[in-house]
Amino acid sequence: MSRPKTLRKVVAPPNFKGYRPYGTNVEPTDSIELLYEEYEAIKLADYDLMNHLEASKLMGISRPTFARIYETARRKIAKAFVETIEIKTVYGDALLEKHWYVCEECQTRFTIPKTIEEHECPLCKSERIELLNT
The missing domain is CATH 2.20.28 (Rubrerythrin, domain 2)
Structure with a gap:
């Protein structure tokens, strides 16, 4: 039996419900769910340029947990770009401030x-x- 997940602090939810590819002949039939905490990890590491330790403290989680969330988010975004899949934001295990x-x-x-x-x-x-x- 696994232990319950710690809620991840998120300062603010994303300002969008999702992204959809355009300019392609293929209509997206699938979507990828980007969790609020994954969005927050991308924002802190790549937009705010925080290192993983600083970002993990801000989110109230360990550095290895932050690294896993960040890696999952990057893989989801890469898959959506390459396979022209829609990205939708969903609540996940977030704790909004x-x-x-x-x-x-x-x-x-x-x-x-x-x-x-x-x-x-x-x-x-x-x-x-x-x-x-x-």
Whole structure:
């Protein structure tokens, strides 16, 4: 019996639901799920240029665990590029630092301070919002 996974801290969810290849004659029939923690690992290592130890501390996991998450994310992205497969972001084993919401109308992702009672999209004012932290 394996031990339960430690939740990985993610500062903010990705600002997209996915990526789809275009300019190809082949319609993508499959998709790859990129977990929020995999997105965070790519962002920290390749965009923020953190080393694995710094990034692992920020995510609240060990350095070897970070390295495994990062490698899995890189392989998924490479496979999607080479095989022209759509990438979709999914929640995974993430622990978001704040309460994050997504608007079901315009797909905007945003956070609301706990003191605000009114829950509506700051962009389109729709009340059809969903909590991402579940």
